[in-house]
Amino acid sequence: MPGEPWPRSARRDGDGVVHVAGVDVREVAAEHGTPAYLVDEADMRGRARAYRTAFEAAFAEIGAEVDVYYAGKAFLSTAVARWMHAEGLRIDTASGAELLTALRAGVPGADIGLHGNNKSDAEIARALDEGVGRIIVDSLAEIERVADAAGARGVTAPVMVRVTTGVHAGGHEYIATAHEDQKFGLSVTSREGADSPALAGLLAVLARPELTLQGIHSHIGSQILDASGFAAAAHRVLELRGTLAARTGVLVDEVDLGGGYGIAYLPGEVALDPERVAKEIATAVADVAANLGQPLPRFSIEPGRSIAGPPGTTLYTVGTIKPVRVDDTTTRLYVSVDGGMSDNVRPALYGAAYHAEIAGRLSTAPPALARVVGKHCESGDIVVHDVWLPADVRAGDLLLVAATGAYGRSMASNYNLVPRPPVIALAEGGTRVLVRRETEDDLLGLDVG
Numbered sequence: 134m135p136g137e138p139w140p141r142s143a144r145r146d147g148d149g150v151v152h153v154a155g156v157d158v159r160e161v162a163a164e165h166g167t168p169a170y171l172v173d174e175a176d177m178r179g180r181a182r183a184y185r186t187a188f189e190a191a192f193a194e195i196g197a198e199v200d201v202y203y204a205g206k207a208f209l210s211t212a213v214a215r216w217m218h219a220e221g222l223r224i225d226t227a228s229g230a231e232l233l234t235a236l237r238a239g240v241p242g243a244d245i246g247l248h249g250n251n252k253s254d255a256e257i258a259r260a261l262d263e264g265v266g267r268i269i270v271d272s273l274a275e276i277e278r279v280a281d282a283a284g285a286r287g288v289t290a291p292v293m294v295r296v297t298t299g300v301h302a303g304g305h306e307y308i309a310t311a312h313e314d315q316k317f318g319l320s321v322t323s324r325e326g327a328d329s330p331a332l333a334g335l336l337a338v339l340a341r342p343e344l345t346l347q348g349i350h351s352h353i354g355s356q357i358l359d360a361s362g363f364a365a366a367a368h369r370v371l372e373l374r375g376t377l378a379a380r381t382g383v384l385v386d387e388v389d390l391g392g393g394y395g396i397a398y399l400p401g402e403v404a405l406d407p408e409r410v411a412k413e414i415a416t417a418v419a420d421v422a423a424n425l426g427q428p429l430p431r432f433s434i435e436p437g438r439s440i441a442g443p444p445g446t447t448l449y450t451v452g453t454i455k456p457v458r459v460d461d462t463t464t465r466l467y468v469s470v471d472g473g474m475s476d477n478v479r480p481a482l483y484g485a486a487y488h489a490e491i492a493g494r495l496s497t498a499p500p501a502l503a504r505v506v507g508k509h510c511e512s513g514d515i516v517v518h519d520v521w522l523p524a525d526v527r528a529g530d531l532l533l534v535a536a537t538g539a540y541g542r543s544m545a546s547n548y549n550l551v552p553r554p555p556v557i558a559l560a561e562g563g564t565r566v567l568v569r570r571e572t573e574d575d576l577l578g579l580d581v582g
């Protein structure tokens with residue numbers, strides 16, 4: 134600290150105490166308790182701005198426009214939706230409650246998109262009634278459902294068709310989304326001379342007067358650290374756009390290239406740089422469009438992790454410490470904290486690696502091999518697999534885990550009936566609760582049997 138993977142403002146003072154946005158983590162713990170998710174507001178807003186300005190500039194160079202949608206699945210609250218909208222981003226939602234959060238924040242429906250491979254009737258109805266800017270349809274059946282719902286309301290629904298391009302990209306298999314054998318989208322691959330499912334989807338949209346075909350959507354995966362996958366996917370999407378134009382004369386207006394921009398989780402890892410990736414993608418799509426003889430569409434992207442991840446940290450208090458002899462030469466310190474897989478499921482789900490440091494004091498003790506574990510009844514309840522902590526780590530120490538802002542709170546559970554931690558924004562030396570701590574009464578209140 135400072136530097137990746139920590140929030141931009143993270144510093145240690147002369148006593149070794151970590152401050153984020155000028156706030157002493159010991160004060161956060163005293164005021165709000167632990168575990169707690171902390172968000173460096175200026176950092177999150179800055180990253181949103183950086184993505185928007187980098188993509189706008191790179192696409193302006195090739196003569197195209199681009200909209201940036203913040204992918205709310207990474208972490209959404211009304212404050213976050215307001216920050217993102219104030220920074221000139223739109224909001225991508227993937228459920229009725231994410232949509233409602235953006236609306237409650239005052240984001241106009243026109244600036245919101247709705248995703249989902251199995252949208253409920255109620256979700257489709259809300260999207261139509263609130264006039265969302267786009268519904269991203271994910272199957273042939275859904276195209277008919279959205280058209281029927283729009284017809285019943287006497288409105289026209291703006292839709293994008295989500296396609297899968299077969300491009301493999303991203304981290305764990307569970308977060309790659311453009312390969313063939315998975316649930317999302319319609320494949321661009323045509324088999325046995327038939328139209329590809331993606332082309333069939335586009336034709337199905339054109340066949341329904343209750344729908345306007347706004348564009349084609351491709352999201353290839355998440356935690357991608359190499360821009361070439363985006364360019365390869367864009368190539369296939371523009372080819373599909375050309376095929377549709379040749380068949381029907383309709384040239385779709387917009388292409389969404391999804392999210393997936395990778396971040397640093399560990400010291401020494403290098404995140405994708407928005408300016409560089411924006412330039413690489415813009416140059417690639419300009420070349421492809423020129424080769425295909427197509428005018429450029431409008432573009433959009435949907436970053437989530439790269440905006441919400443790095444500004445977020447999780448503050449825990451250390452409890453039980455157990456040295457475990459793992460072989461003749463190695464002892465590992467099992468350092469238990471007051472949270473675990475209920476507030477960050479990513480290590481258990483994807484084997485994701487994180488970095489942690491003692492945050493409330495300086496230690497000159499030699500480093501010891503440690504594994505940070507949670508308080509749940511599961512041996513896979515690991516917060517940080519391998520990390521060197523000072524050998525004098527002790528109960529009561531504050532431990533800060535880096536880069537937990539995306540897919541931490543948003544994927545949190547109540548395993549073992551553990552209440553979920555609050556989300557605290559840190560800005561200009563002060564704190565503000567964005568999402569309050571869940572209580573045992575909240576959980577027992579659901580038990581009406």
Ligand SMILES: Cc1ncc(COP(=O)(O)O)c(C=O)c1O
Pocket residue numbers: 204206207225248310352354355356391392393394435436437438439539
């Ligand atoms: C359709 C879609 N858009 C955007 C995202 C956001 O991805 P990321 O958080 O990796 O930027 C996802 C999640 O992977 C997604 O499924």
Ligand SMILES: N[C@@H](CCCC[NH3+])C(=O)O
Pocket residue numbers: 308310355356479539540
């Ligand atoms: N939840 C995943 C990424 C999002 C996948 C959504 N398509 C993660 O934590 O990495």
